[in-house]
Amino acid sequence: AGAAMVxxxxxxxxxALRAGWCLLPQSGYLHPDEFFQAPEVMxxxxxxxxxxYPWEFLSSxxxxxxxxxxxxxxxxxxxxxxxxxxxxxxxxxxxxxxxxSPRLLFTIFSFILDYSVxxxxxxxxxxxxxxxxxxxxxxxxxxxxxxxxxNTLEGLLFALLMVLVSSKKPSGSSAEPTSTSLIGVITTAxxxxxxxxxxxxxxxxxxxxxxxxxxxxxxxxxINHFLKFILCACFTAFVFITADTFYFTSVSLxxxxxxxxxxxxxxxxxxxxxxxxxxxxxxxxxxxxxNLALHGTHPRVTHFTVNGVMLFGILHILAIGAGFKMLKKxxxxxxxxxxxxxxxxxxxxxxxxPTLLLFYFVPLAFLSLFSHQEPRFLIPLILPLVLLxxxxxxxxxxxxxxxxxxxxxxxxxxxxxxxxLIPCLFHLEQLIHSPASxxxxxxxxxxxxxxxxxxxxxxxxxxxxxxxxxIDMAGAGEETLCQTVEQRASNSTCSNCHIFIVIPGxxxxxITKCGVSFKNETLIFPxxxxxxxxxxxxxxxxxxxxxxxxxxxxxxxxx
Numbered sequence: 013a014g015a016a017m018v019x020x021x022x023x024x025x026x027x028a029l030r031a032g033w034c035l036l037p038q039s040g041y042l043h044p045d046e047f048f049q050a051p052e053v054m055x056x057x058x059x060x061x062x063x064x065y066p067w068e069f070l071s072s073x074x075x076x077x078x079x080x081x082x083x084x085x086x087x088x089x090x091x092x093x094x095x096x097x098x099x100x101x102x103x104x105x106x107x108x109x110x111x112x113s114p115r116l117l118f119t120i121f122s123f124i125l126d127y128s129v130x131x132x133x134x135x136x137x138x139x140x141x142x143x144x145x146x147x148x149x150x151x152x153x154x155x156x157x158x159x160x161x162x163n164t165l166e167g168l169l170f171a172l173l174m175v176l177v178s179s180k181k182p183s184g185s186s187a188e189p190t191s192t193s194l195i196g197v198i199t200t201a202x203x204x205x206x207x208x209x210x211x212x213x214x215x216x217x218x219x220x221x222x223x224x225x226x227x228x229x230x231x232x233x234x235i236n237h238f239l240k241f242i243l244c245a246c247f248t249a250f251v252f253i254t255a256d257t258f259y260f261t262s263v264s265l266x267x268x269x270x271x272x273x274x275x276x277x278x279x280x281x282x283x284x285x286x287x288x289x290x291x292x293x294x295x296x297x298x299x300x301x302x303n304l305a306l307h308g309t310h311p312r313v314t315h316f317t318v319n320g321v322m323l324f325g326i327l328h329i330l331a332i333g334a335g336f337k338m339l340k341k342x343x344x345x346x347x348x349x350x351x352x353x354x355x356x357x358x359x360x361x362x363x364x365x366p367t368l369l370l371f372y373f374v375p376l377a378f379l380s381l382f383s384h385q386e387p388r389f390l391i392p393l394i395l396p397l398v399l400l401x402x403x404x405x406x407x408x409x410x411x412x413x414x415x416x417x418x419x420x421x422x423x424x425x426x427x428x429x430x431x432x433l434i435p436c437l438f439h440l441e442q443l444i445h446s447p448a449s450x451x452x453x454x455x456x457x458x459x460x461x462x463x464x465x466x467x468x469x470x471x472x473x474x475x476x477x478x479x480x481x482x483i484d485m486a487g488a489g490e491e492t493l494c495q496t497v498e499q500r501a502s503n504s505t506c507s508n509c510h511i512f513i514v515i516p517g518x519x520x521x522x523i524t525k526c527g528v529s530f531k532n533e534t535l536i537f538p539x540x541x542x543x544x545x546x547x548x549x550x551x552x553x554x555x556x557x558x559x560x561x562x563x564x565x566x567x568x569x570x571x
Contacts, residue, residue, distance in 0.1 A: 016141055019141035019142060019144070019145050020141055022145050022148075022149075023126075023141065023144045023145050023148050026145070026148035026149050026154075027123070027126070027148055029154065030119060030122065030148065030153065030154055030158060031119055033154065033158070033426065034112065034115050034116055034119040034158045035112060035116065037108070037111055037112050037115065037434075038115075038155065038158070038426045038427070039426075039427055039431040039432075039434050039435055040155065040424075040425050040426045040427050040428060040429045040430065040431050041429065041430035041431065041433050041434060041464050042155070042156070042159060042161075042388070042425055042429065042430075043161075043386070043388065043464075044464055044465045044467075045161060045162070045388075046159045046160050046161050047160070047467035047469075048064070048066045048465070048467070049066070049068070049076060049081070049160070049161070049162050050080070050081040050084060050085040050114065050160045050162075051081075051085040051089075051110070051111075051114045051160055051467070051469060052064060052065075052066075052467050052468070052469050053065060053066075053069050053078075053081055053085075054081050054082070054085040054086045054089050054114075055085075055089060055110060055469035056469070056475070057086070058086055058089045058090055058093060059089050059093055059105060059110075059469075060474060060475050060476075061468075061469050061472060061473060061474060061475065062468050062469075062471070062473045062474070062475055062477070062480070062482075063467075063468050063469045064465070064467075064468050068294075071260045071261065073293065073297075074256065074260040074288050074290050074293055075290055075293045075294040075297055076162075076290055076294070077204045077205065077252055077255070077256050077290045077291075078255060078256055078259040078260070079204065079251075079252055079255050079256070080162070080165055080204075080205050082255075084114060084117055084118065084160065084165075085114040085117075085160060087117070088113035088114050088116075088117050089110075089113070089114075091113070092104040092105055092109050092113055093105065105472060106441070106472055107437060107438045107441040107442075107470045107471070107472055108438070110469055110470055110472065111434065111470060114160045115158055115159065115160060118157070118158055118159065118160055118164055119157075119158040121164075121165075121168055122153065122157040122158060122164070122168070124168045124171055124172065125147060125153065125157065125167070125168065125171050125394070125395065126144060126147060126148065127175075128171035128172065128174060128175050128395060129143045129144055129147050129171075129395065129398060129399065130143075130144060131175050131178075132174060132175060132178055132395075132399060133399065133402065135178045135179070136178070136367075136368055136399045137365075137403060137404070138398075138399045138400075138402040138403055138404070139402045139403070139404045140402075142402040142404075143398045143399055143401075143402035146327075146398040146401055146402055146414075147394065147395075147398045149414075149415070149418055150324070150394060150398075150418055151418045151419075151421030151422040151425065151426070152323050152324070152391055152394050152421075153394065154418075154422050154426065155421070155422060155425045155426045156388060156391045156425075157391070161388060161391075162205055162206050163206070163388045163389060163391050163392070164391070165205050165206075166202060166205060166206045166208070166209050166212065166391075166392050167391050167392035167394065167395070169198050169201060169202040169205065169209065170202070170209070170212045170213070170216075170392040170395065171392075171395050172198055173195065173198050173199065173202070173212075173213055173216045173217075174216055174371070174395060174396075176191045176194055176195050176198070176216075176220075177195065177216045177217075177219050177220040177223070192237050192240045192241050192244070193240055193241075193244045194244075195217075195220060195241060195244075196240070196241040196242065196243070196244030196245040196248065197244050197245070197247075197248045199213050199217065199245060200244075200245040200248035200249050200252070201248055201252070203291055204248075204249070204252040204290065204291055206294075207291045207294050207295050208378075208379065208389070211374075211375040211378035211379055212375045212392050212393075214374060214375070214378070215367075215370050215371045215374050215375070216371070219367065224237050252290075253287060253288065253289055256288040256289075256290050257286055257287050257288045259288075260288045261286040261288065298382070298384075301383065304382065304383050304384040305383075307384050308384060309383040309384060310383060310384065310385040312380050312381070312383070312385075313380065314380075314385040315376055315379055315380045315385050315389070315390060316332075316376065316380065318387075319385060319386070319387040319389070319390055320332075320376070320390060320393075322387050323387050323390055323391065323394075324393075324394070324397055325413070325414065325417040325418075325421075326410045326413055326414060326417065327397055327398075327400075327401050327414070328397070330401065331369065331372055331373075331397060331400055331401075334365065334369060334400065335369050335372075335373055338365070338366050338369050342366075365400060365403070368396045368399055368400045369396075369400065371396040372393055372396040372397055372400065375392070375393060376390065376393065424540075427538065428538050428539070428540040428560075429540055429542065430463065430464045430539065430540070430541065431538050431539050431540060432516075432536040432537070432538065432539025432561060432562025433463050433464060433466060433514075433539070433562065434470070435536050436514055436536050436562055436564055437466060437467070437470040437471060438470070439534065439536070439564065440456075440458060440471060440512065440564070441470060441471050441472050443456075444456055444471060444473070444480060445472065452508070453479060453508065454479065454508040454509070454510060455479050455480075455481070455506055455508060455509045455510070456479065456480045456481070456509075456510050456511075456512065457480075457481045457483065457500055457509065457510070457511045457512070458471075458480065458481070458482050458483070458512050458514065459483045459485060459496065459497065459500070459511065459512065459513045459514065460482070460483070460484050460485060460514045460515075461485040461486075461487075461488060461493055461513065461514070461515045461519070461522075462485075462486075462487055462488075462515055462516050462518075462519050462541060462543065462544050463514060463515075463516065463541070463562070465484055465486070466482070466484060466514075468482055483496065487543060490522050490525060493522060493523070493526070494522075494523075494525065494526035494527075497511075497513065497523070497526050497528055497567070498526060498527065498528065500567070501528050501567055501569055509569065510566060510567075511566070511567035511569065512564055512565065512566050512567070513530075513563075513564075513565040513567065514562065514563070514564055514565075515562070515563050515565065516539060516541045516544055516561075516562055516563070517535070517539070517546075517558040517559050517560065517561045517562065517563060518541060518544045518545065518546050518547075518559055519544050520558070520563055523565065528567055528568070529567075529568040530565045530566055530567060530568055531566055531567075531568040532564075532565070532566035533563060533564070533565055533566075534563070534564040535557070535558065535561045535562070535563055535564075536561060536562045536563075536564065537557055537560060537561040537562075538560045538561065539560060539561050539562035540560060546559035546560060547559075
């Protein structure tokens, strides 16, 4: 009882940390997709801010559904826009609220994971509070599940699906799932969010199908279950396809009726011709090896050997060990079956570790078939992993290692990784919108070099404002960078122009070779660029702060 009380208090503390750190906010920048798959697009559509639309959201190549961005970032931006229009909050729209409001909604949604773990623990033979502490203390939950990734939504939908297929009778045996309609809706919604969701949904769906087959003696009832699943899946797909078609083709029903002036049938035909099915476009693009190569290719074992360890540490390694033991036991069972047939080994429908291991490794194996493998693709697997690791008869060993690993992960990805870019945008937004700048119209050129792609929405610039130019040089070489800087510096037609160069301290020396001088320097600390990492000997010198910082350099045009 005492251990349970301690676990509850620890979970409550970690839950408060999750919410508080979101509001602080976290400065680490994990991947451009956390901005460019929802908040950046919605900031342009709803708040009319200057943004960069990624290719997936262009009408020429629609590969992402707009439904989830509208339901998450779209709702939060509509809310702060309404508060400002009603004069309830005169300056509701600023870089802080643009960053934090969608993240806060995702942080609230992340507690679906906690609810799912609590519901599932008894079914899968895990200690609920031990599992909750492992979940809440993981840096994956603290950092990744509070960010606006489609992978985050994928993990939440996977958790809900596991809850729906895992139910018990009062006697303790497995019961037939009664939420067939919801299972169909969630499976389809997950597929439209990310087609890779099918890899995660496969084992829960097979488990669900097995329970239905085992519990039904009537073929009619069995068919009714599968028909209900298909009908709900088709209806959900229809909703997504309709929403995406209207968004990407700018179709208006009024326009359709005015051009046809005839029956509803003609309108449906026109909509069919313009139909947008984003998952098929996504699959068509990603199944092409040449397209995947543009985003980086990795060995097929990267998820197993690198990404799993990077996200889950010792828990992933222990799961691999348990997987090999299960495989050895299963092969032994198969050999016994050959000599004395008593039916197939009950691997899939047994409750506990064997099935949970399949819930963990089957998606991992399917995702490993693709050559582009990023760690965040695996974050939905945290749910079966913590349930596996929290068995009541299994003491959580390696406690100190687990704590140190998650502290390091939270520090690295929540604070350090590209950690200067978001504070830099906050600083520039205040500069651009300062009273002095408003009273005397000035032009700003913001040049970003060797950083992740800056989310332009955080600068809070209206689409009608033409006084700010943003240049993303990405990882441009010295010659290209110097040429661009010198070209902007030599522009004599603009008298009220301010040119700012944003560059990591590790490559700051490149700018000094461009023959220009600076009148202001601002160092934002900390900032760790893995693309341009600091040298260990330099870190041990007195220059370590500069190496772990991001510079905002204002060009001296008079020079």
